[in-house]
Amino acid sequence: MMGLMASEETRTMTPPTVRSSAAHDARKPGGPSTRAWTTRLLVLGIVLSALNLRPAITSLGALLEEVRDGLGMSGSVAGLLTSVPPLCFAVFGVMAPRLARRFGAGAVVCAGMAAIATGLAIRPYAGGTAGFLAASALALMGIAVSNVLMPAIVKQWFPDRVGSMTGVYSMGLALGTSLAAAVTVPVSDALGGSWQSGLALWSGLAVAAILPWLPFVRGRAAASGPGQRADGATRHPDAATETSASVRTGAGRDDRSEAGKEDRLEAGREETPAPAAADPARGEAPRMRITRSRTAWALAVFFGLQATAAYITMGWMAQIFRDAGVPAGTAGLLLALTMAMGVPLAFVIPRLATRLPHQGPIVLALGICGLIGYAGLYLAPADGAWAWALLLGVANCAFPLALTMVGMRARTGPGVAQLSAFAQSTGYLISIPGPLLVGVLYQHSGGWGLPITLMSALMVPQMVVGWLAGRDRTVEDEAGR
Numbered sequence: 001m002m003g004l005m006a007s008e009e010t011r012t013m014t015p016p017t018v019r020s021s022a023a024h025d026a027r028k029p030g031g032p033s034t035r036a037w038t039t040r041l042l043v044l045g046i047v048l049s050a051l052n053l054r055p056a057i058t059s060l061g062a063l064l065e066e067v068r069d070g071l072g073m074s075g076s077v078a079g080l081l082t083s084v085p086p087l088c089f090a091v092f093g094v095m096a097p098r099l100a101r102r103f104g105a106g107a108v109v110c111a112g113m114a115a116i117a118t119g120l121a122i123r124p125y126a127g128g129t130a131g132f133l134a135a136s137a138l139a140l141m142g143i144a145v146s147n148v149l150m151p152a153i154v155k156q157w158f159p160d161r162v163g164s165m166t167g168v169y170s171m172g173l174a175l176g177t178s179l180a181a182a183v184t185v186p187v188s189d190a191l192g193g194s195w196q197s198g199l200a201l202w203s204g205l206a207v208a209a210i211l212p213w214l215p216f217v218r219g220r221a222a223a224s225g226p227g228q229r230a231d232g233a234t235r236h237p238d239a240a241t242e243t244s245a246s247v248r249t250g251a252g253r254d255d256r257s258e259a260g261k262e263d264r265l266e267a268g269r270e271e272t273p274a275p276a277a278a279d280p281a282r283g284e285a286p287r288m289r290i291t292r293s294r295t296a297w298a299l300a301v302f303f304g305l306q307a308t309a310a311y312i313t314m315g316w317m318a319q320i321f322r323d324a325g326v327p328a329g330t331a332g333l334l335l336a337l338t339m340a341m342g343v344p345l346a347f348v349i350p351r352l353a354t355r356l357p358h359q360g361p362i363v364l365a366l367g368i369c370g371l372i373g374y375a376g377l378y379l380a381p382a383d384g385a386w387a388w389a390l391l392l393g394v395a396n397c398a399f400p401l402a403l404t405m406v407g408m409r410a411r412t413g414p415g416v417a418q419l420s421a422f423a424q425s426t427g428y429l430i431s432i433p434g435p436l437l438v439g440v441l442y443q444h445s446g447g448w449g450l451p452i453t454l455m456s457a458l459m460v461p462q463m464v465v466g467w468l469a470g471r472d473r474t475v476e477d478e479a480g481r
Contacts, residue, residue, distance in 0.1 A: 052146075124197070
């Protein structure tokens with residue numbers, strides 16, 4: 001968007017010779033045609049990456065009983081295993097903005113996909129629980145950095161289509177999640193009942209996701225989006241226009257640049273507040289004190305509680321149905337249905353959220369669906385299994401809603417990256433004890449009554465903080481500069 005503003009300023013402030021030169025440059029490589037292909041490649045990369053952000057987790061959930069038997073895990077250790085994803089997301093996700101500033105967002109996502117492919121390929125054959133956990137952590141590290149950077153990439157490249165592109169990304173994520181849950185068990189059976197092969201096959205999808213990001217590894221500027229630097233900071237439009245004019249106009253450029261600069265600065269004051277502690281010459285965006293923002297904290301807690309529910313569902317729901325007498329293949333399909341609900345709703349909910357001044361009503365609707373689903377699991381897990389799976393799938397769509405609110409609660413790409421890192425890292429830290437506690441309660445109580453009660457109780461504060469996070473405000477206003 002800033003790049004478009006700079007382009008518009010150049011057309012209005014520079015003489016005909018400059019406009020002619022600019023028109024000639026538009027036909028060169030790197031002009032609008034190349035930009036269009038770059039955008040298409042980026043969309044493909046976003047979709048393929050989204051497909052890879054959950055199979056590492058839901059494929060394991062579908063085969064958790066076989067993995068436990070094969071590696072000799074207790075229920076408590078299995079609970080620890082289901083807590084590894086949020087732990088890795090919290091630890092490694094906070095590093096993503098710094099890595100993006102150093103190497104470029106595209107290069108970091110490309111490396112993340114490579115880490116996913118490597119981890120998924122070796123973990124079934126690592127030998128023992130410790131090796132399995134280590135290889136899982138490698139894959140989850142790649143997932144963590146990609147999780148954080150995707151909202152920032154969407155904000156930078158598609159600032160006027162945040163809801164639509166977040167929906168596309170979320171649909172890909174939900175589709176990958178549900179496919180892994182539905183296909184892993186049948187494929188394992190087809191391969192002779194080998195759970196190792198059923199888990200390892202998902203590394204091939206991650207290899208495919210590496211390819212669209214390779215051009216962005218060498219072209220950091222392209223990976224940063226229109227009007228964005230490779231480190232995620234916003235380019236200063238005045239500096240860009242003045243540089244272009246000074247190169248192309250020759251003598252007399254200083255007077256025109258200074259006059260144009262004053263006009264543009266005056267216009268800029270009317271549109272956005274001038275940030276303090278920034279270096280306009282370098283185009284640096286100042287960092288917020290994000291912890292001063294109540295909205296950022298509400299969004300982080302909401303993210304953490306919805307992640308708790310999601311990872312408990314992905315890790316344990318198939319086991320809940322299997323313990324209720326549902327066959328393993330059907331339990332996998334039920335988990336797939338839960339995840340598949342995110343495919344259509346992940347597109348609808350972000351678009352609806354961006355049209356509402358307050359996203360709180362959506363939070364409440366999703367929470368009510370979750371409470372009804374948990375009540376059904378408690379009272380009649382097998383009899384109404386398909387209904388409970390569907391309702392919990394609707395409730396799990398709090399994730400694309402949270403991603404959309406991250407994009408709406410900050411004004412700029414760097415602001416979204418900082419908010420995304422804070423909300424996701426803090427949120428995943430909050431979510432770590434949930435799956436582990438469910439495993440401990442299941443191990444020591446011998447049933448699912450206490451774990452389901454815990455899951456229902458956590459839904460209430462999720463609805464409260466989600467309502468607060470949905471208010472129409474930005475973290476820049478609250479955190480200050």
